[in-house]
Amino acid sequence: MATENQARRPKRSVQHKQQQEAEVKEARAIARYVRISPRKARCVVNAIRGKSVDEAFQILQMSPKKASRLVEKVLASAVANAENNAKLPRENLYVSHCVVDDGPRMKRIWMRGRGRADIIQRRMCHITVVVRSKD
Numbered sequence: 001m002a003t004e005n006q007a008r009r010p011k012r013s014v015q016h017k018q019q020q021e022a023e024v025k026e027a028r029a030i031a032r033y034v035r036i037s038p039r040k041a042r043c044v045v046n047a048i049r050g051k052s053v054d055e056a057f058q059i060l061q062m063s064p065k066k067a068s069r070l071v072e073k074v075l076a077s078a079v080a081n082a083e084n085n086a087k088l089p090r091e092n093l094y095v096s097h098c099v100v101d102d103g104p105r106m107k108r109i110w111m112r113g114r115g116r117a118d119i120i121q122r123r124m125c126h127i128t129v130v131v132r133s134k135d
Helices: 012-021 038-048 053-062 066-084
Strands: 026-034 093-111 117-133
Touching (some): 026 066, 053 093, 066 117
Antiparallel strands (some): 093 117
C-alpha cells in the first residue's frame, strides 16, 4: 500500500496518452529477417550513424556493398515516416540511432566425405534506423 508520502504513478493508459501527446521529434523504420550477415551489415550502418540524411544517402549510394542497398531502403522508409507521420522537414533530419541485431539462423547441411556432414548457418539480421530532427 502506498502511503501519502510516496508519489503514485499514473495508470498505464494515462502514461500512454501522455507519451502520444508529447511532441514527436523522431521516426523509425525496422527491416526484419534480412538475409545478410549482421557482421557485414554493421560496417555499413556504422558509416552513416550521426550523419545528416542527405549525406547518409550519398554514402550508401557510393558504397559497393550489398548491405548498403538494404540499409538505403530502411533509411528511405524512416525518412518517409518522419515526413508523413511526424510532419518533420527533411532538411533537419539526421540519423540518430541505427543498429543491426542478430536474427534467426537457417541451418543447412553440407555433405562431407566418409558419410559425415557439417552444418552451415545462413545468418539473418534486423536493421533498425531512427531519424531525428536537429531542432
